Amino acid sequence: xxxxxxxxxxxxxxxxxxxxxxxxxxxxxxxxxxxxxxxxxxxxxxxxxxxxxxxxxxxxxxxxxxxxxxxxxxxxxxxxxxxxxxxxxxxxxxxxxxxxxxxxxxxxxxxxxxxxxxxxxxxxxxxxxxxxxxxxxxxxxxxxxxxxxxxxxxxxxxxxxxxxxxxxxxxxxxxxxxxxxxxxxxxxxxxxxxxxxxxxxxxxxxxxxxxxxxxxxxxxxxxxxxxxxxxxxxxxxxxxxxxxxxxxxxxxxxxxxxxxxxxxxxxxxxxxxxxxxxxxxxxxxxxxxxxxxxxxxxxxxxxxxxxxxxxxxxxxxxxxxxxxxxxxxxxxxxxxxxxxxxxxxxxxxxxxxxxxxxxxxxxxxxxxxxxxxxxxxxxxxxxxxxxxxxxxxxxxxxxxxxxxxxxxxxxxxxxxxxxxxxxxxxxxxxxxxxxxxxxxxxxxxxxxxxxxxxxxxxxxxxxxxxxxxxxxxxxxxxxxxxxxxxxxxxxxxxxxxxxxxxxxxxxxxxxxxxxxxxxxxxxxxxxxxxxxxxxxxxxxxxxxxxxxxxxxxxxxxxxxxxxxxxxxxxxxxxxxxxxxxxxxxxxxxxxxxxxxxxxxxxxxxxxxxxxxxxxxxxxxxxxxxxxxxxxxxxxxxxxxxxxxxxxxxxxxxxxxxxxxxxxxxxxxxxxxxxxxxxxxxxxxxxxxxxxxxxxxxxxxxxxxxxxxxxxxxxxxxxxxxxxxxxxxxxxxxxxxxxxxxxxxxxxxxxxxxxxxxxxxxxxxxxxxxxxxxxxxxxxxxxxxxxxxxxxxxxxxxxxxxxxxxxxxxxxxxxxxxxxxxxxxxxxxxxxxxxxxxxxxxxxxxxxxxxxxxxxxxxxxxxxxxxxxxxx
Numbered sequence: 001x002x003x004x005x006x007x008x009x010x011x012x013x014x015x016x017x018x019x020x021x022x023x024x025x026x027x028x029x030x031x032x033x034x035x036x037x038x039x040x041x042x043x044x045x046x047x048x049x050x051x052x053x054x055x056x057x058x059x060x061x062x063x064x065x066x067x068x069x070x071x072x073x074x075x076x077x078x079x080x081x082x083x084x085x086x087x088x089x090x091x092x093x094x095x096x097x098x099x100x101x102x103x104x105x106x107x108x109x110x111x112x113x114x115x116x117x118x119x120x121x122x123x124x125x126x127x128x129x130x131x132x133x134x135x136x137x138x139x140x141x142x143x144x145x146x147x148x149x150x151x152x153x154x155x156x157x158x159x160x161x162x163x164x165x166x167x168x169x170x171x172x173x174x175x176x177x178x179x180x181x182x183x184x185x186x187x188x189x190x191x192x193x194x195x196x197x198x199x200x201x202x203x204x205x206x207x208x209x210x211x212x213x214x215x216x217x218x219x220x221x222x223x224x225x226x227x228x229x230x231x232x233x234x235x236x237x238x239x240x241x242x243x244x245x246x247x248x249x250x251x252x253x254x255x256x257x258x259x260x261x262x263x264x265x266x267x268x269x270x271x272x273x274x275x276x277x278x279x280x281x282x283x284x285x286x287x288x289x290x291x292x293x294x295x296x297x298x299x300x301x302x303x304x305x306x307x308x309x310x311x312x313x314x315x316x317x318x319x320x321x322x323x324x325x326x327x328x329x330x331x332x333x334x335x336x337x338x339x340x341x342x343x344x345x346x347x348x349x350x351x352x353x354x355x356x357x358x359x360x361x362x363x364x365x366x367x368x369x370x371x372x373x374x375x376x377x378x379x380x381x382x383x384x385x386x387x388x389x390x391x392x393x394x395x396x397x398x399x400x401x402x403x404x405x406x407x408x409x410x411x412x413x414x415x416x417x418x419x420x421x422x423x424x425x426x427x428x429x430x431x432x433x434x435x436x437x438x439x440x441x442x443x444x445x446x447x448x449x450x451x452x453x454x455x456x457x458x459x460x461x462x463x464x465x466x467x468x469x470x471x472x473x474x475x476x477x478x479x480x481x482x483x484x485x486x487x488x489x490x491x492x493x494x495x496x497x498x499x500x501x502x503x504x505x506x507x508x509x510x511x512x513x514x515x516x517x518x519x520x521x522x523x524x525x526x527x528x529x530x531x532x533x534x535x536x537x538x539x540x541x542x543x544x545x546x547x548x549x550x551x552x553x554x555x556x557x558x559x560x561x562x563x564x565x566x567x568x569x570x571x572x573x574x575x576x577x578x579x580x581x582x583x584x585x586x587x588x589x590x591x592x593x594x595x596x597x598x599x600x601x602x603x604x605x606x607x608x609x610x611x612x613x614x615x616x617x618x619x620x621x622x623x624x625x626x627x628x629x630x631x632x633x634x635x636x637x638x639x640x641x642x643x644x645x646x647x648x649x650x651x652x653x654x655x656x657x658x659x660x661x662x663x664x665x666x667x668x669x670x671x672x673x674x675x676x677x678x679x680x681x682x683x684x685x686x687x688x689x690x691x692x693x694x695x696x697x698x699x700x701x702x703x704x705x706x707x708x709x710x711x712x713x714x715x716x717x718x719x720x721x722x723x724x725x726x727x728x729x730x731x732x733x734x735x736x737x738x739x740x741x742x743x744x745x746x747x748x749x750x751x752x753x754x755x756x757x758x759x760x761x762x763x764x765x766x767x768x769x770x771x772x773x774x775x776x777x778x779x780x781x782x783x784x785x786x787x788x789x790x791x792x793x794x795x796x797x798x799x800x801x802x803x804x805x806x807x808x809x810x811x812x813x814x815x816x817x818x819x820x821x822x823x824x825x826x827x828x829x830x831x832x833x834x835x836x837x838x839x840x841x842x843x844x845x846x847x848x849x850x851x852x853x854x855x856x857x858x859x860x861x862x863x864x865x866x867x868x869x870x871x
Contacts, residue, residue, distance in 0.1 A: 030765070030831035033158050035080035035148075037863040044868040045072055045143040047349055052077060057848065058826040058834035061321035062402060066331050068140035070322045071344045073867055075144025082318060082341035082828040083149070086160030086180075087173065088752060092275055093183035094120040094394065100167040101752065103314055103400040109273035112419045115530040116407050117274075117395040117452065119186035123179050127453035130708040134459045138178035141344035142864070145176035163762065163850070168398040182458050184342050190274060191284060191309075192483035195571035196366040203368070203522055204676050216855040218699070220520075220571065222559050223688040228575020229582055230558040231486065231498055232544045233564070249721040273419070282681025284802055285573055286359035287604060287780060288488045289581050290496045292550040293813075295589050297596045300813030301490035304600040305348055305357030306804035308782045313748035313768055314835060315824040317806045320346065321852065322465075325449050335465045336852045338806050338822065343862060345461040348808070350818070350852065353468035355810035356489040359554050363484040363504050364518075365450040366568040367532075369412040369525035374439045377408050380526040386411070410446045417445040438808040446525060448504045455481040460501075468543050470497050477501030478538035486554040486853065492812050498552045500559055504541070504568055505532040520570050536566040550589065553581045574682030576610040576778040597817055600809040605845040606780040609653065611660060612644030614689045619659065622716045623786060632724045646779055648772045650742030654731065655738060657776065658723035661787040661796040663688070666715045666722075670703045679807075680787025682778035726795040741772020741796040744785060746843050768836045769822065771843045773800060781845075805848060816856040819847035 037054050049071040050064040060077045064070040066661060078086060091100045095115035095338050097107040101573035115122075130138070154161035154173050202216050210216045293299045301354040309316055317338040324331035324344075337349015348358050371379045378385035389409040396402050408415045456479045463476035464487075473489050477499045480487075484502025489495075510517040510529045517523065523530040542565045544552065556573035559565065585605050588595065616636050634653050639645070639652020646653045664678040667688070668730050678684045697711040702710050724735075731738045749755065754767045775781035782803055789797035808820040823842045827834035841848065851857045 029155070029162050033156055033829050034832055037865055039869055040866045041076075043072060043076065043144065043147040043867050043869055044870055045140070046867060048869060050865065050867040051278065051329065052865040053857055053861045054863045055851075056862045057837055057858075058832070059319045059321075060826075061323060061336070061732075061851075061857045063323045064331070065325050065328075065856070067324075067333055068136055070333055071137045071140035072144035072147070074320065074322060074339070075141040075146075076148045076867060077144075077320070078339075078341045079145045079148035079157075079176075081826060081834075082314070083145075083173075083278070083416075084095055084160045084175070085751075085828045086145070086342040086510075087158075088160075088186055089187065090176075090180040093123075093187050094180075095516040097275075097395070098395055098397040098400075099171075099304065100168075100398065102398040108395065108397065108403060109419075110275050110388065111395045112403075112405055113273045113416065114516055115395065115405065116414050116416055116419050117449075118407070118446065119190075121180070122454055123183040123186060126182050126456070126458060127179050127537055129454055129456055130458060131651060132461060135178070137462060138181055138458065141181060142176045142178050142495075142529075149175065157207050158828070159526050160768075161870050163753060168551065171398075175865075177181070181343050184340060185457055185617045187275075188340075189457075189483040191484070192360050193366050193449065193451070195362060195569055196368075198207070198521060198571045199366070199368055199520060201676050202245075202520065204616075204673055208671060208673060215530075215698070218690070219687055220683070221690060222570075223562075223572045223577065224686065225558065225562050228557050228579045229577075231552065231554045232542045232548075232560050233547060233580070234568050255750045256547075274825045277530075280815055282573075282679055282683060282777065282784065284310075284360065285577075285782065286357075287361075287484065287555045287577055287581060287782070287804075288357035288359045289553045289555075289600075289603070290357070290488045290490045290553060290596055291544065291585065291600070292490075292496045295595055296549050296813075298811065298813035300492070300494065300811070301403060301496050302595060302597065302600050302812070303355045303357055303488065303496075303810040304492045304604055304808070305359070306604050307358065308349065308802055309805040311748050311800060311803055311805060311823050312751050313754065313766065313824050314826075314828045315748075315805055315822045315838075316340065317347075317822045318826045319820060319822060321857065322346065323854070330536075332466055336850065338808070338820070340446070341828070342448055343461070346464050347461065348806070348828070349465075349606040350810045350815065351465065351468070353492050354473070354489055355812060356464060356467070357554075357808075357810075358471065358485040358487060360556055361484040361486045361502060361559065362556060362569055362572060363502050364520075364571065365482060366508060366806065367412070367448045367505075368522040368605070369410070369448055369530075371410050371412075371415065371444045371446050371523050371525040373441050375441045376439060379444075381411060382526070382528045388415075394461060402824055408444075410525060412446045412448040413452055414447055414531055415444045416447045417443075429442075433781045445522065450505065451482040451505075453705075455479075455503065457481050470499070470543075473499050474538075474543065477541065478648050486559070488552055488554050490810070490812050496550075496552060496811075497543065497548055498554060500541040500568075501538075502537040502541065504566060506536060507567065508533050508562070518567070518570055525686050536726075540566055542566075549586075551585050553578050553585070555581060557592050561638065574686050574778065576682050576685070577780050579607065579834045580606060580610065580780050597811050597819055599807045601807065601819060601845070601847055604780065604804070604807055604809075605774075607646040607776075608779070609644040609646050609656070609776060610778055611685055611776075612640060612656060614685060615660070615663075615692070616640050616644070616656065618692045618712075619716055619720060621748055622713050622720070624717065624720065627723070629721055629724045632727070633720060635735050635738070644774045644787070646740060646744075646774055646781070648739060648744070648774045650740045651736055651738040653740035654743055655723060655735065657740070657743070657787075657798060658727050658796055659719050661798075662722045662726075663715065663719040664787050666702065666719055667691070667699055671699070677788035679784075680777050681784065684787075685778060730795055739772070741774070743796075744773060744776065744783065744800065745798070746773045746783065746800045746803070746839075747771075748839075750830075765800055766830050768839055771798075771840065771841050773803075774845075775803070807842070808850060809847070810850075816849065817854045818850040818852070820850040821847045 048065045053061045061613045095111040288305040290303040321336035322333045337346035337352045480501035481503035487499045487682035557575035557577035557578040560570045635652045750766035775783035777784040783800045784802045785798045791797045806822045811817045825837045827833040
């Protein structure tokens with residue numbers, strides 16, 4: 001959510017009012033939006049009564065007699081607990097953030113980028129594709145939302161409106177529509193789409209590296225299949241001819257680099273302007289694993305999942321149960337799990353017959369295409385000049401002048417490089433040279449993305465909620481076109497399995513081209529040989545049922561062995577988390593251990609660092625002649641002997657991560673643009689591991705030093721010295737007293753009111769107090785931080801930027817023995833207990849019972865609300 005953190009909201013007026021009138025008014029304003037969770041309410045659209053039972057943490061279980069009534073009730077509950085979040089999300093996904101927050105460059109840039117891509121337009125087209133039943137469910141959900149909005153002014157829906165109203169015009173809240181829900185899927189797809197960041201990164205790095213493609217590719221190592229086992233075991237011959245990376249491009253000449261760099265730089269900046277609603281960077285991913293009954297204490301499968309996303313306040317997720325009181329053709333839901341406010345149904349969860357989890361399948365579903373434009377409004381395609389498609393978009397600004405933008409598009413998609421025309425160049429790709437033809441006006445960059453083609457993903461949610469077998473999971477996966485998500489599942493009958501969904505482009509090889517055709521680099525749009533050749537048929541997507549080893553692990557690693565199955569991407573997660581989970585499972589199974597729910601939770605909390613074994617031996621072989629630094633280095637030896645834990649009280653983890661951040665900065669800051677500074681995730685560990693074997697590699701040399709060529713050991717030594725100095729300043733001089741949790745803190749921020757531009761009194765209200773946590777990037781307990789971040793004094797900033805926003809374990813034998821926890825709480829109201837009441841448990845690795853039977857729900861009931869139709 002980097003963009004919205006920059007949104008400067010003037011709230012000083014509210015602070016003044018509070019100071020003048022007193023704390024009593026503040027209490028009234030904060031508590032005014034809190035909903036009633038007990039009693040009764042009338043909904044005109046209901047067909048029959050719905051009962052909403054909440055536990056002490058505000059988790060709602062809904063009981064109704066029809067699917068549509070359950071969706072109405074879910075819409076009502078979401079509006080009760082999270083309406084401002086819903087409204088904020090629909091403003092972002094429609095490119096209308098400026099209407100909500102007022103004049104602000106970051107908001108305007110975000111609106112421009114999203115309007116250019118046309119998220120809302122695509123959502124409107126998807127609405128027309130849905131079947132009658134799905135449309136009825138989305139309409140029912142909207143009716144429930146609007147029933148809660150009815151006769152309530154904005155200040156009764158969220159404290160945020162009261163604060164925003166001090167600096168902007170507080171307009172009447174618009175009714176919710178089904179398209180508002182569907183548009184949220186575009187934000188999900190954007191943040192969870194494959195390798196766009198890597199594609200931009202390659203292009204951005206090329207110019208400062210003087211067109212040396214080989215050096216760029218050193219920053220994107222090939223997947224280590226021998227070290228990180230794919231999800232699916234070898235299955236035989238490839239079903240797609242293009243399942244390999246084509247020949248790497250040659251070095252680009254100065255002319256080629258200069259010709260396209262401005263367009264690609266502007267495109268990269270425009271795409272970075274889009275708010276990361278679910279999070280961005282290498283910390284976004286997930287762990288999921290499922291174990292068959294032969295290895296569990298109950299004889300039935302167990303499934304664990306912990307989606308790694310941004311960790312704002314409130315949590316991205318909210319827990320819910322949707323239960324039919326009597327199953328019938330018109331009442332088919334009996335599902336519990338986690339949902340997104342604004343979207344009907346359950347995203348990850350279980351029903352009586354099946355549990356499923358999701359992790360990002362980083363399939364390459366986005367391509368940047370370099371387009372040759374001409375003065376007459378045409379572009380070159382297959383030797384011909386073709387007219388650009390254009391439309392005008394008006395962005396309204398609350399309290400300011402509207403902005404009109406013209407959106408242009410080619411056959412590949414919208415041109416994104418013209419959204420922010422004043423941004424400096426970020427990079428380029430090798431392009432065919434030659435004298436430009438008459439009328440040539442320059443290059444532009446278009447975005448081709450599967451999510452910009454209307455599909456039926458909105459129906460996939462309901463299909464998964466109702467699925468009971470592997471065949472039905474596959475049918476739901478065929479609808480889940482984007483975002484592509486690994487689906488792991490287990491059934492009450494004892495099956496375990498994996499299914500890959502997604503609309504995956506088929507790319508053909510282009511021999512003798514300076515540009516790869518596999519989607520890893522921007523491609524020339526004028527050459528049709530680079531065009532997508534269709535999409536992988538759903539029946540050819542990888543799947544496995546009841547593998548012989550008795551478990552499945554899906555943690556963003558490669559799906560299939562090299563050369564097998566359809567080509568999905570070249571840019572997988574490095575596989576450290578998946579291999580660690582696999583190693584733990586194999587060890588426990590080999591020891592004859594039978595796993596239970598507690599064991600599955602314990603695995604998700606594993607904090608062993610893969611960085612330590614790879615990097616610490618190299619650090620320890622460097623001569624250190626300063627006793628003060630040697631004291632800190634001794635902590636690395638202790639850390640190594642303990643197995644490289646990243647527990648919150650570990651001094652070794654604190655020192656190593658400080659060394660790691662400095663090592664990356666010393667190695668790459670002099671060569672790469674700031675936008676491509678290493679975030680320290682698993683890919684960068686692969687890069688450094690390779691470089692450690694080459695002490696004289698040019699990457700080690702600091703180009704800012706004169707008449708001096710540094711090698712590996714000098715950079716390692718300097719990283720240890722600098723880290724010692726920094727931690728002495730921040731944690732004290734006694735290295736053995738350092739604690740990782742004092743640096744590595746979970747500090748959730750409100751997406752609009754949590755930034756530094758907001759007065760401290762308001763930030764304290766909406767941002768929970770930080771708490772130290774274990775884990776780190778590429779660790780199974782994946783509390784990722786950005787290794788390139790720095791505080792005001794230039795020291796490393798290790799605050800958690802992404803992590804397991806929910807942890808859940810589903811027990812297929814005893815459903816009520818399942819467990820779950822989310823990162824803050826179910827409520828979006830800062831004045832509610834449920835705003836943060838799960839935070840400490842989450843931070844400490846604890847969970848709560850996840851009930852699904854009515855008996856278990858009633859045992860923990862704390863409030864009941866009855867929704868009734870009019871008499």
